Amino acid sequence: MTRPRYGDLYFGLSDSRNEANQDRDSFLQTYVDLNGSTKRVVRGDKFLVLGPKGTGKSALAWYLQFAEPEGAHLALVRDASSLPLAEVPRLQTGQEPGPERTVVAWKFILLCNYLELLMRDQGCSINRNPEVVRVARLLRDFGFMGDASGRALLKFSTTTVTIPVPKLGTIYKRESSSALNIFNLIPYLEMWVAEAESAVRHILLIDGLDSIFLNDAKYDESLSSLVQAAYTLNQKLMENRATGSVVLLLRNDIFSRIALSLPDSQKMRDDLALELDWRVLSGKAGVGAPLMRLVNTKAGRALGVDNFEVLKYFPDSIEVGSRELGVRKIPTFQYLLNMTRHTPRDMLRLFEEIRRVEASGIFEESGDRLRQEVIHEGVLQYSTKYFVGAISNEFAGYAGGPERAAAALTALKAINKQSFDGDEFRESLASVASGIEVDHRDLLRLLFYAGAIGNSIGGYREKSYMQFYHRRDESEIYLQGNFMLHNALIHAWGLRRTLGNEPESQTGAIPLIDRGAARPRRRRRKWEERKK
Structure with missing residues (x-):
């Protein structure tokens, strides 16, 4: 092959999402996977993708979403920068204010989005459960499922959310009241997503946290609760050998700062974190460094x-x-x-x-x-x-x-x-x-x-x-x-x-x-x- 001119080479765009939207085939063809990161995320081995800004966390997320037709998985990317993070601790879950309520609020948000992902899969057993379908319709009407979830969080920061109990299914048999608040609904949502059966994997990816400079205590509380909620939810999914996982894309310096608020932060990092660091050996390796291999x-x-x-x-x-x-x-x-x-x-x-x-x-x-x-x-x-x-x-x-x-x-x-x-x-x-x-x-x-x-x-x-x-x-x-x-x-x-x-x-x-x-x-x- 005649060597092409340097002016004709391809190095992509600054934003991976823009690159994928402009030319999906080129984006998928030229995506460089660091140490099999995508496979480990799809398998559910890792729920934290850590790395400095610009190391490819978003590219990994968009690659998984746009590569759905090529693999046995479904992926949903949610941009957290559109969520009012400071309002999450105020979400009325039916509990007293405090860190535990914030964790519950985040778990509810994650479960709603994960449920939406499962319902996209027509082969998933969850679509054949009338009780789940009815509750999902109510959650969608409230605005907790879909792109408008940020407005729903603001709306229900002063009013307690109550979900009418459908007159059939597990909830109707177990509950004596006619409506449930968020706190009481979560165990049912967890059970449904953990027991869902499907031939494909499901990955919910939370991106956009790099777009917010979290330099305020109110953001730190909200973000540490998000990490804790994702951790406990993934533990539940892993224990039940569920069909998927929830993945957070987070700067490593931010994770280190909020780690003091997380009792299991070291376990999270040791066992369930994937670090995207292209700089390893970049000096000693010279032109064989990971960064140069990426460019090549x-x-x-x-x-x-x-x-x-x-x-x-x-x-x-x-x-x-x-x-x-x-x-x-x-x-x-x-x-x-x-x-x-x-x-x-x-x-x-x-x-x-x-x-x-x-x-x-x-x-x-x-x-x-x-x-x-x-x-x-x-x-x-x-x-x-x-x-x-x-x-x-x-x-x-x-x-x-x-x-x-x-x-x-x-x-x-x-x-x-x-x-x-x-x-x-x-x-x-x-x-x-x-x-x-x-x-x-x-x-x-x-x-x-x-x-x-x-x-x-x-x-x-x-x-x-x-x-x-x-x-x-x-x-x-x-x-x-x-x-x-x-x-x-x-x-x-x-x-x-x-x-x-x-x-x-x-x-x-x-x-x-x-x-x-x-x-x-x-x-x-x-x-x-x-x-x-």
């Missing part, structure tokens, strides 16, 4: 070939600097990797922006290897069009989000250098956002968690290393230390570099972004002692 596989499958190497279109090294300051050469993979936050979304967008520049015809067409100016322009387009916006999006849901996002990024830009400390940021913030009342330390934390800045920490033999969080739950920010802008922001804003040559950890075998994140100070100290 996606581009190759679009061409119908098994073995494909995108980096063969690139020169071995990228030239940076100028004649006045000196030109340096950085190995291509390390240069590109350090422009990202080590997530599939960042990596694919970077290769896509370079592709667009090559395909535009603005520069002279490249030969066997892409021209340096094409790569530089593509990296610039990625940094300015994608990366800055991605950092701004991290403030979504944060109190005063858009205003504070603009202030934080403007303050970073106004510092006008690669390395800075907390005092410099505070002074810059005061000068560009004098009318905004905000603690500069809160913004530093948010920027750190978003991957916009790294933190300098002490290392072995008086060496220091830059630690970038990139939503790794084991990393912490040191507010008294020095900070460093991510390479993509330096590139996007044309800021001056103030560290001389790039740190060893940014150009060496193990990229800076992984070294600090993979070995926090306490663990690294133990590792050094063990070496001695």
